[in-house]
Amino acid sequence: MTQNSADKSPVSLLGLGSMGTALARAWLAAGHPLTVWNRTPGRAEALAAEGAKAAESAAGAVAASGLVVVCLLDDDSVGAVLADADLAGKDLVNLTTTTPAQARARAAWAEERGARYLDGGIMAVPPMVGVPEAGGYVFYSGSRESFEFRRAALSVPVGAKYVGEDAGFAALYDVALLSAMYGMFAGAAHAFALVRREDVDPVAFAPLLADWLAAMARSVHGTAAQLRSGDYTEGVASPLAMQVAGTPTFLAxxxxxxxxxxxxxxxxxxxxxxxxxxxxxxxxTGVVDLLLR
Structure with a gap:
């Protein structure tokens, strides 16, 4: 197959939760022949009414296409669902949320069965799928050949960002970014709590908070430069000593x-x-080093 012929290549999708269903509809809308399978058949039947082919078994779904995408509950589910499937010659794309170590182990497992393996970390929620302007994307890591060959199909639901041949990198990037997100949410929660009992309209306060967080987010570039150079004093405007001295005010x-x-x-x-x-x-920046164990 050439890359052009792969543009509308058949896709087999196993797992039809909210994310899997959104992915399925995006591929159908783009004209990809789609075979679907789900442990609960009703979800596959609903998509069959929209043009998908519902496979009777996971192995049957795998056999139907060269590109096999799984979007299941967890890593154990992937192993169980694909246990009886013939993966030889397939491009297996795992969009199930896992740890980096699980992704690396699953890559070795797939390669032993003759498949090229890609792990994916989805940086989107279902309503963003199939909506390019929403900005969603998936981190991919693993087989570079597989990614380049399947890039067109993988880019249909959301954007596709390849982050390296180490199969664990997609999961690592996914969790790293989401961890930063939860840290931001924690700070926002504390900020809203501080003004909660005052005569402060949270809707009016929100733009101030959002703009401030966006401005502070730019500091990650400085942190990255310091981590690379090893000079943690480079470009510092607010020294650590001054910041620590100010913490009692926040606590009070x-x-x-x-x-x-x-x-x-x-x-x-x-x-x-x-x-x-x-x-x-x-x-x-030195706080980063304290977190390493």
């Missing part, structure tokens, strides 16, 4: 507002520890 304000400090204290403690072992002239 929370106390006065009747707000728990449990979201702030762990990070403030890391800042204090870094000040004891590092330089007060550096920024916050």
């Amino acid at each position: 304000t929370a106390e006065q507002q009747g707000v728990s400090t449990e979201l702030l204290l762990p990070y403030f403690e890391l800042m204090r520890r870094r000040l004891e072992t590092g330089s007060g002239e550096e920024g916050l």
Whole structure:
């Protein structure tokens, strides 16, 4: 097959939860012949009414296409569902949420069975699938040949970003970005809690908070540059010593507002520890090293 002939290549999709169903509809809308399978047949039957072919078994779905995509509950489900399938010659794309170690082990498992393997980390929610302007994408890692050959089909539901031949990298990038997201959510929750009992309209406050977070997000580039160079004082505008000295004000304000400090204290403690072992002239990058065990 040439890349052009693969543009509308058949796709087999196993797993029709909310994300799997959204993926299925995007491939159908783009004209890809689609075979689907789900442990609960009703979901496959609903998509069959929209033009998909419902396979009677997971092995049958795998046999129907060269590109096999799985979007299941967990890594154990992937192994169980594909146990009786012939994967030889297939491009197996695993969009199931796993750890990097599980992805690497699953890649070796697939290669032993004759498949080229790609692991995927989905950076989107179902309503973003099939909507290019929504900005969703999937991290892919593993077989570069498989990714290049299947890029057109994989790019149909959402964007496709290849992050390396190490099969664990997609899961690693996925969890790293989502971990940063939860940290941001924690900070936003604390901010809203501080103003919650005051005569402050949260809807009016939100744009100020969003703009501030967006401005502060640019600091990740400086952190990355410092981690690469090893010079944690490079370009520092707010030295660690000054920031640590200011933390009692944040804690006192929370106390006065009747707000728990449990979201702030762990990070403030890391800042204090870094000040004891590092330089007060550096920024916050040294906290990264304290997290390594």
